């Protein structure tokens with residue numbers, strides 16, 4: 001798939017078929033993403049691909065925490081006090097998504113069910129967790145962010161779907177414990193990976209974007 005088309009047609013997938021993802025395809029995705037650029041070629045990403053019984057064990061653990069409303073404790077602080085224009089975009093996104101799903105503003109039960117689907121990886125057979133060493137700073141998280149985008153684009157180009165999920169980083173201790181990862185490794189983000197199920201209503205939602213003239217300045 002051509003790069004312009006891949007960027008334009010990728011979207012978050014929030015409903016997957018149970019069909020397993022062949023290891024050969026996983027290798028293809030990560031072999032391609034391996035060429036992602038990074039500061040001084042530092043390549044700070046550390047990645048866990050979780051399938052099978054480990055996937056189920058991990059989902060059960062974090063779903064249990066999320067459904068009992070255990071306090072979240074992400075390694076990287078969740079943004080607070082957004083600048084107003086940015087906060088408005090996040091609100092518009094939430095409102096559009098709920099509207100597309102016919103979920104009313106005061107329907108706390110449906111909203112909570114939607115939140116909890118994150119911790120079941122939206123039924124994807126595969127979850128991916130991105131870590132970096134705790135000694136690193138935001139320069140490296142920029143690199144890992146670019147790496148994650150490479151993964152989601154390459155997966156998409158191969159007919160797979162992804163949903164990048166901050167929520168999968170809400171309980172990092174539990175993730176490290178299940179995967180046997182050192183506490184010196186900080187969890188940045190998780191994603192669900194699998195074949196999109198286009199019958200799932202959530203997948204019919206398409207997000208909007210700003211117009212270029214809202215943020216782009218060209219000087220010449």
Ligand SMILES: Cc1cc2nc3c(=O)[nH]c(=O)nc-3n(C[C@H](O)[C@H](O)[C@H](O)COP(=O)(O)O)c2cc1C
Pocket residue numbers: 010011012013014093118163164165166167168189206207
């Ligand atoms: C850093 C990051 C964290 C995200 N966390 C979540 C999440 O926890 N749950 C979720 O359903 N979507 C999550 N998303 C997906 C965004 O909502 C989505 O990318 C955005 O609305 C644009 O929609 P699109 O991906 O369909 O183009 C996250 C995306 C990013 C980049």
